[in-house]
Amino acid sequence: MNVKSMLAVAAVAAAGMAAMGVASADQFRSLYAPIAPPQSIDLGKAELGKKLFFDPRLSKSGFISCNSCHNLSRGGSDNLSTSIGDKWQQGPINSPTVLNSSLNLAQFWDGRAADLKEQAGGPIANPAEMAFSHTLAIDVLESIPAYVREFKLVFKKDKIDIDQVTEAIAEFEKTLVTPNSRFDQWLLGKTDALTKDELAGYRLFNESGCVACHNGPNLGGNSFQKMGVVEPYKGNMPDGRAAVTGKDADRFNFKVPTLRNVELTYPYFHDGAANTLTEAVDIMGRLQLGKRFTKEENDQIVAFLKTLTGDQPQFMLPILPPSSDQTPRPKPFN
Amino acid sequence: MNVKSMLAVAAVAAAGMAAMGVASADQFRSLYAPIAPPQSIDLGKAELGKKLFFDPRLSKSGFISCNSCHNLSRGGSDNLSTSIGDKWQQGPINSPTVLNSSLNLAQFWDGRAADLKEQAGGPIANPAEMAFSHTLAIDVLESIPAYVREFKLVFKKDKIDIDQVTEAIAEFEKTLVTPNSRFDQWLLGKTDALTKDELAGYRLFNESGCVACHNGPNLGGNSFQKMGVVEPYKGNMPDGRAAVTGKDADRFNFKVPTLRNVELTYPYFHDGAANTLTEAVDIMGRLQLGKRFTKEENDQIVAFLKTLTGDQPQFMLPILPPSSDQTPRPKPFN
Numbered sequence: 234m235n236v237k238s239m240l241a242v243a244a245v246a247a248a249g250m251a252a253m254g255v256a257s258a259d260q261f262r263s264l265y266a267p268i269a270p271p272q273s274i275d276l277g278k279a280e281l282g283k284k285l286f287f288d289p290r291l292s293k294s295g296f297i298s299c300n301s302c303h304n305l306s307r308g309g310s311d312n313l314s315t316s317i318g319d320k321w322q323q324g325p326i327n328s329p330t331v332l333n334s335s336l337n338l339a340q341f342w343d344g345r346a347a348d349l350k351e352q353a354g355g356p357i358a359n360p361a362e363m364a365f366s367h368t369l370a371i372d373v374l375e376s377i378p379a380y381v382r383e384f385k386l387v388f389k390k391d392k393i394d395i396d397q398v399t400e401a402i403a404e405f406e407k408t409l410v411t412p413n414s415r416f417d418q419w420l421l422g423k424t425d426a427l428t429k430d431e432l433a434g435y436r437l438f439n440e441s442g443c444v445a446c447h448n449g450p451n452l453g454g455n456s457f458q459k460m461g462v463v464e465p466y467k468g469n470m471p472d473g474r475a476a477v478t479g480k481d482a483d484r485f486n487f488k489v490p491t492l493r494n495v496e497l498t499y500p501y502f503h504d505g506a507a508n509t510l511t512e513a514v515d516i517m518g519r520l521q522l523g524k525r526f527t528k529e530e531n532d533q534i535v536a537f538l539k540t541l542t543g544d545q546p547q548f549m550l551p552i553l554p555p556s557s558d559q560t561p562r563p564k565p566f567n
Numbered sequence: 568m569n570v571k572s573m574l575a576v577a578a579v580a581a582a583g584m585a586a587m588g589v590a591s592a593d594q595f596r597s598l599y600a601p602i603a604p605p606q607s608i609d610l611g612k613a614e615l616g617k618k619l620f621f622d623p624r625l626s627k628s629g630f631i632s633c634n635s636c637h638n639l640s641r642g643g644s645d646n647l648s649t650s651i652g653d654k655w656q657q658g659p660i661n662s663p664t665v666l667n668s669s670l671n672l673a674q675f676w677d678g679r680a681a682d683l684k685e686q687a688g689g690p691i692a693n694p695a696e697m698a699f700s701h702t703l704a705i706d707v708l709e710s711i712p713a714y715v716r717e718f719k720l721v722f723k724k725d726k727i728d729i730d731q732v733t734e735a736i737a738e739f740e741k742t743l744v745t746p747n748s749r750f751d752q753w754l755l756g757k758t759d760a761l762t763k764d765e766l767a768g769y770r771l772f773n774e775s776g777c778v779a780c781h782n783g784p785n786l787g788g789n790s791f792q793k794m795g796v797v798e799p800y801k802g803n804m805p806d807g808r809a810a811v812t813g814k815d816a817d818r819f820n821f822k823v824p825t826l827r828n829v830e831l832t833y834p835y836f837h838d839g840a841a842n843t844l845t846e847a848v849d850i851m852g853r854l855q856l857g858k859r860f861t862k863e864e865n866d867q868i869v870a871f872l873k874t875l876t877g878d879q880p881q882f883m884l885p886i887l888p889p890s891s892d893q894t895p896r897p898k899p900f901n
Contacts, residue, residue: 287640296651301630306621306887313899317630321655323900497889500896509892545886552879553640555831558843562834565647566657 261439266450267417268333268493268543271408277387282405284383284551285398291370292363294319295563299356299402303331305546308497309409314505319364325471327505330498332546333491335407337454342487342503344457345477349403354395367395372561374398379554411494411543419540427540434537437530442522452492452541459486460503463523466516469504496539510535595773600784601751602667602827602877605742611721616739618717618885619732624707626697628653629897633690633736637665639880642831643743648839653698659805661839664832666880667825669741671788676821676837678791679811683737688729701729706895708732713888745828745877753874761874768871771864776856786826786875793820794837797857800850803838830873844869 285291286299302316302324303309309332311317316324326342334340340352356362357370374380374393384393387401416435418426427435438444447453457474460466466485474486487503500506501513514534518524526534556562619625623632636650636658637643643666645651650658660676668674674686690696691704708714708727718727721735750769752760761769772778781787791808794800800819808820821837834840835847848868852858860868890896 289638289645294651295647296635296645304623306885308889311623311630312890313629313897317628317899321899499890508896511892547883547886549881550884551640552881555642556646556833558845562842563647565651565655 261435261444262420264439264444264448265416265420265452267420268336268410268412268414268450270412271335271410274408275387275404278401278404279408280405281383281387282401282403283548284380284553285402286405287551288553290373290377290553290556290560290563291357291365291398292319293365293369293563294363294565296565297363299331299353302328302356302362305331305409308332308494308545309334310498312499314500316362318362319360322361324361326503327500329488329490330494331406331409332498333410333451333454333493335410336449336451337488337491338456339488343472343474343477344488349406350396350399353399353402353406367398369561370398371395373556376557376560377554378557383554409546411545414493414543415540416537417543428536430533431536431540434533434535437526437534438537441518441524441526441534443517443534446489446521447492453489454491456489457483457486458489458521460520461485462521464520466502466520468502468506471503473503492538492541494542494545496542510538514538595769595778596754598773598778598782599750599754599786601754602670602744602746602748602784604746605669605744608742609721609738612735612738613742614739614885615717615721616735616737617882618714618887619736620739621885622887624711624887624890624894624897625691625699625704625732626653627699627703627897628697628899630899631697633665633687636662636690636696639665639743642666642828642879643668644832646833648834650696652696653694656695658695660837661834663824664828665740665743666832667744667785667788667827669744670783670785671822671825672790673822677806677808677811678822683740684730684733687733687736687740701732703895704732705729707890710891710894711888712891717888743880745879748827748877749874750871751877762870764867765870765874768867768869771860771868772871775852775858775860777851777868780823780855781826787823788825790823791817791820792823792855794854795819796855798854800836800854802836802840805837807837826872826875828876828879830876844872848872 289295289298289301291298297319302311304311309330311328313328315326316328318324329342335349338344340346340349341355346352346355354367357365358367371393374384381393384397385391388397390397415426415431438447446456446458449455460470460473470485472484474483474488475481477483495501495510499510500508501510502516507513507516511531514531515526518526620633623630623635625632631653636645638645643664645662647662649660650662652658663676669683672678674680674683675689680686680689688701691699692701705727708718715727718731719725722731724731749760749765772781780790780792783789794804794807804819806818808817808822809815811817829835829844833844834842835844836850841847841850845865848865849860852860852865
């Protein structure tokens with residue numbers, strides 16, 4: 234379903250409810266779901282993956298780890314418009330949050346990776362990001378005795394390979410969900426979890442049609458949609474989904490970003506051009522919905538969006554095993 | 568006391584003990600002390616300091632935090648020869664570990680900061696490191712409501728200032744000690760905490776004179792000594808202590824680095840030129856002591872050095888408060 238047909242459904246629903254005088258909050262409820270705690274986690278794999286996620290030795294420079302751009306102290310993002318890669322290269326696109334990313338239909342803004350495991354291999358070997366290669370990364374890990382033992386314990390194989398590395402990182406990332414936001418408490422029956430203004434924002438979010446794309450447990454992440462439906466987007470505009478499908482119809486289509494923890498994941502949009510939620514809501518209203526929200530409406534929607542901040546993953550900072558005399562040394566400056 | 572007179576004392580002691588047939592391990596014991604747990608910590612200040620230590624918003628780019636170069640997953644160091652600063656500038660000197668740094672007589676290799684509080688302000692404003700200014704850092708912090716509240720709670724003042732920032736960071740750093748190494752267990756009476764080879768290495772460490780500079784609870788950090796006593800050092804050679812004192816006699820003098828956790832803080836020396844402990848022990852033996860250790864001796868000393876790895880600081884990854892609409896945005900690319 235594309236954004237226009239979704240909007241039509243939302244509009245019909247809103248009109249129907251308005252006609253019936255029904256409290257609209259309840260009618261849209263079924264389009265959402267609370268974030269569930271992680272299920273079926275292989276803890277050994279996830280613990281290993283946590284170390285790898287924080288280990289800069291997966292980069293050529295020995296300086297950049299997954300956590301550099303998906304900083305778990307900062308909503309799983311780097312809070313930069315576009316990321317900083319090897320030798321301070323400027324990335325082409327905004328780093329999406331890793332939080333709740335297991336709920337997305339695909340990974341990267343253009344969905345070029347089917348899942349977290351496939352995604353995890355990308356930045357390691359991307360010359361503009363960690364600038365390493367899978368082979369070199371494995372050479373490093375194989376030279377670190379404590380990693381060799383831990384991989385053997387977890388994967389029961391004689392040799393480490395990149396599949397094990399990305400599988401462990403993906404398993405850790407599956408644990409990075411953020412349940413218990415005030416919105417989720419409200420969804421689960423705590424009727425006073427949202428203030429009057431936040432509820433008004435929730436109604437506007439639904440009735441204006443934001444929900445057409447930002448729905449499901451992740452309020453997004455479950456479809457590709459065009460950036461600039463009613464008006465074209467004036468910022469930096471890569472091909473988006475079309476780069477993957479080769480279809481002209483997919484130009485300027487992006488995976489709809491999750492709105493979970495959106496208060497923490499500024500700046501917004503694929504190019505990180507919107508610094509504030511106020512600005513993002515205003516632009517989305519005009520470009521996607523043809524609406525100009527009043528200041529009060531914008532404030533209410535922003536207030537609602539801030540109820541989507543859930544419990545951040547809490548864990549001990551991992552202690553990484555030291556390199557050995559045989560470990561190839563990082564090359565930050567050549 | 569300079570390195571030569573210290574060596575003389577050590578030599579006399581070693582000769583005396585050898586003459587008496589006394590087990591030398593016990594004679595040198597009083598030159599060391601176990602790492603003590605942190606005392607008199609202001610926990611509110613330390614918790615705030617932990618957040619600041621991990622917060623890249625204290626840098627111009629929004630990408631570099633204290634933890635970038637003093638990575639607490641990696642022995643409080645970055646494991647690079649020299650660090651990476653703003654715009655990937657190559658630092659002039661190896662990042663010393665922050666672990667147990669509260670025990671040092673001064674901070675930085677040249678001791679130009681009297682204490683941790685004074686040190687903490689340096690990198691923030693250094694154009695080659697975090698490239699910010701104290702004023703801009705305070706502007707950022709003052710714009711973040713959760714920080715404003717936390718500073719007020721901890722310091723009971725109306726305004727945040729750089730003194731509070733560096734005091735909080737220093738208080739956190741005081742907690743970063745690493746007690747309970749096997750060497751400390753041995754010092755505290757667990758006679759089987761060290762293997763035969765490790766004890767042999769300990770004796771060599773003492774009797775060869777390493778202890779002349781690497782003594783006290785931190786096995787170093789308590790004096791400035793010349794790099795290249797017997798033979799000149801062939802690597803990169805900044806002025807060292809002379810840059811602070813202006814005295815020619817202090818040229819090539821550096822604060823003796825701690826050997827605590829030295830297994831984790833490779834590469835070694837002020838220029839990070841020695842990749843392995845084997846190499847570092849060999850070079851130190853020749854340049855500082857005029858000794859060429861055999862392979863067996865070198866192995867034994869290295870085995871002893873690896874008993875100096877203590878319990879690494881264990882804590883939850885801090886969750887940083889989000890910026891507000893008023894927060895000045897980072898400028899990584901201009």
